[in-house]
Amino acid sequence: MSNSIFSDEIIREGVAQYGTPFWLYDRATIEKRVQELKCFDTVRFAQKACPNLSIISLIKKCGAVVDAVSAGEIVRALRAGFKGDESDKQVPQIVYTADIFDRDALELVKKYNIHVNVGSADMIQQLADAGVKSNLTLRVNPGFGHGHSQKTNTGGPLSKHGVWHSQIKDCVKLAQANGMWITGLHMHIGSGSDFEHLSKVCDAMRDASRRLGSHLRVISAGGGLPIPYKESEKGNRIDVKAYYDLWDKARKDIAQSIGHDVALEVEPGRYLVAESAVLVAEIRAVKFQEDKLFYLVDAGFNDLVRPSFYGSYHAISIVSKDGRKLDSEKDVIVAGPLCESGDVFTQEEGGFVVTRKLPEAKVGDFLVLHDAGAYGSAMSSNYNSRRYAPEILLSNGELHVIRERQTFEQLMENEKIIAL
Incomplete structure (x- = not known):
C-alpha cells in the first residue's frame, strides 16, 4: 500500500529529526473531516x-x-x-x-x-x-x-x-x-x-x-x-x-x-482524526521462526494497542532508509519490542496472529502503521518502562513538534525510593 498522506521524503525527514518511533499527523486531513460534518x-x-x-x-x-x-x-x-x-x-x-x-x-x-x-x-x-x-x-x-x-x-x-x-x-x-x-x-x-x-x-x-x-x-x-x-x-x-x-x-x-x-x-472522534496520522517505527530485526518471517520494530502495543486489544487492522507500508525501490512482497508477521507474546501488530480479534503481504525489507528501513490518529497515542502507556513517543504535526509543508519524546527522568519523576 502506498502512503496516501505523507511522502517517503517526509517520513525520512521525520526520522532524521525526531528518531523512532513517532506519531505524524496531517493538519489538512483533520480540517477536511471537520468540514465534511x-x-x-x-x-x-x-x-x-x-x-x-x-x-x-x-x-x-x-x-x-x-x-x-x-x-x-x-x-x-x-x-x-x-x-x-x-x-x-x-x-x-x-x-x-x-x-x-x-x-x-x-x-x-x-x-x-x-x-x-x-x-x-x-x-x-x-x-x-x-x-x-x-x-x-x-x-x-x-x-x-x-x-x-x-x-x-x-x-x-x-x-x-x-x-x-x-x-x-x-x-x-x-x-x-x-x-x-x-x-x-x-x-x-x-x-x-x-x-x-x-x-x-x-x-x-x-x-x-x-x-x-x-x-x-x-x-x-x-x-x-x-x-x-x-x-x-x-x-x-x-x-x-x-x-x-x-x-x-x-x-x-x-x-x-x-x-x-x-x-x-x-x-465524532475517530472520524475526525484516525486517517490523519501514522505511527512510524524502525525495523530492528528481520528473522525467521521456522518458516515464518518476522519484522520486529521499535514500536509496541505500549504505543499502538488497538491490534492487541481489539484485534484491529491497520494498513502497513515500508519506506526504505536509503531510497531504494521496494518490491518482491513476502508474507510477514510484524511485532514489537515488548516482553509480551501479544505484542504483534498483525493479529485479529481473539489474538490470532496472521501474516501481511509486505515488501522485502532490511534492518534500518521504516515501517508505517496507517490510520492511527484515533486511539493511538491516546491509549499509549509506559509498559515495560517504554517512553511516550513524540507527536509531530505536518502543517503547510512543515513539521512541528506537538509533544516531545518523554525523557527517562520524566518517566520516573513521580516515583520515590523510600527507606525500608
Missing part, C-alpha cells in the same frame, strides 16, 4: 480519541466544540481555549460525558459551569448535592448496541453506558425536584454503526423524546462514524449525507411533536 448544527469532538493540546486547538479553529470524559479532559479543553460558562443562549463549548463523577470532575464542573451529559441518576443527585442547578443532557441506553468489537459496543443490557430507556422519566423527575431541567438527549450505541442500526437508534431517540416533552432543545447523534481501515474499504466510505439525513428526519419529527425546533449534534 458541518451539515450538523454542532460538531463536538470526542477528544478521548486524540487529546493532544495542538490537535484540540486545531479542532477549535475549525469551528467545532469538544466533549470531555474526565477531569483531565476538562482541563485539556480549558487549556486549549474552550470555555465553560454554559448557558441557554449558546452551544456549550465543553460537555462532560460520563457514567460517574469522580470528585475532581465534579469540582471542575461546578467551578467552570460545565454542561453535563449524565449517564446515571446518581450523577443528577450528586450535582444537586454539590449545589449545582443547570440544564442537563441525558445519555440514554436504548436497550441495544453495535460495534466493530464487543469492546466498542456501548448499548444494551451488558453495557455500563447511559441511563436505561425505561428510567428516563425517573431521571426527569429527579432533575426537576432539584431545580434542573433535562434539555438534551444523547444516544451512542457503539463504533462502526451501519444504517440499519442507525435507523433503530433514530427511532429510539424519537421514543425517548416523548418522555421529555417541550423542554427538549438538543439531540445528539453520538459518534461511531466509521472510517475505512482496509484498502478494500477505501471506495466505500460512509455516506455522510445519508447519515445526516436519517438524523435530520428524526430531529424534524421530534420538533413537530414538541412544537419547536431542536438542534442536532454529532460527536
Whole structure:
C-alpha cells in the first residue's frame, strides 16, 4: 500500500529529526473531516480519541466544540481555549460525558459551569448535592448496541453506558425536584454503526423524546462514524449525507411533536482524526521462526494497542532508509519490542496472529502503521518502562513538534525510593 498522506521524503525527514518511533499527523486531513460534518448544527469532538493540546486547538479553529470524559479532559479543553460558562443562549463549548463523577470532575464542573451529559441518576443527585442547578443532557441506553468489537459496543443490557430507556422519566423527575431541567438527549450505541442500526437508534431517540416533552432543545447523534481501515474499504466510505439525513428526519419529527425546533449534534472522534496520522517505527530485526518471517520494530502495543486489544487492522507500508525501490512482497508477521507474546501488530480479534503481504525489507528501513490518529497515542502507556513517543504535526509543508519524546527522568519523576 502506498502512503496516501505523507511522502517517503517526509517520513525520512521525520526520522532524521525526531528518531523512532513517532506519531505524524496531517493538519489538512483533520480540517477536511471537520468540514465534511458541518451539515450538523454542532460538531463536538470526542477528544478521548486524540487529546493532544495542538490537535484540540486545531479542532477549535475549525469551528467545532469538544466533549470531555474526565477531569483531565476538562482541563485539556480549558487549556486549549474552550470555555465553560454554559448557558441557554449558546452551544456549550465543553460537555462532560460520563457514567460517574469522580470528585475532581465534579469540582471542575461546578467551578467552570460545565454542561453535563449524565449517564446515571446518581450523577443528577450528586450535582444537586454539590449545589449545582443547570440544564442537563441525558445519555440514554436504548436497550441495544453495535460495534466493530464487543469492546466498542456501548448499548444494551451488558453495557455500563447511559441511563436505561425505561428510567428516563425517573431521571426527569429527579432533575426537576432539584431545580434542573433535562434539555438534551444523547444516544451512542457503539463504533462502526451501519444504517440499519442507525435507523433503530433514530427511532429510539424519537421514543425517548416523548418522555421529555417541550423542554427538549438538543439531540445528539453520538459518534461511531466509521472510517475505512482496509484498502478494500477505501471506495466505500460512509455516506455522510445519508447519515445526516436519517438524523435530520428524526430531529424534524421530534420538533413537530414538541412544537419547536431542536438542534442536532454529532460527536465524532475517530472520524475526525484516525486517517490523519501514522505511527512510524524502525525495523530492528528481520528473522525467521521456522518458516515464518518476522519484522520486529521499535514500536509496541505500549504505543499502538488497538491490534492487541481489539484485534484491529491497520494498513502497513515500508519506506526504505536509503531510497531504494521496494518490491518482491513476502508474507510477514510484524511485532514489537515488548516482553509480551501479544505484542504483534498483525493479529485479529481473539489474538490470532496472521501474516501481511509486505515488501522485502532490511534492518534500518521504516515501517508505517496507517490510520492511527484515533486511539493511538491516546491509549499509549509506559509498559515495560517504554517512553511516550513524540507527536509531530505536518502543517503547510512543515513539521512541528506537538509533544516531545518523554525523557527517562520524566518517566520516573513521580516515583520515590523510600527507606525500608
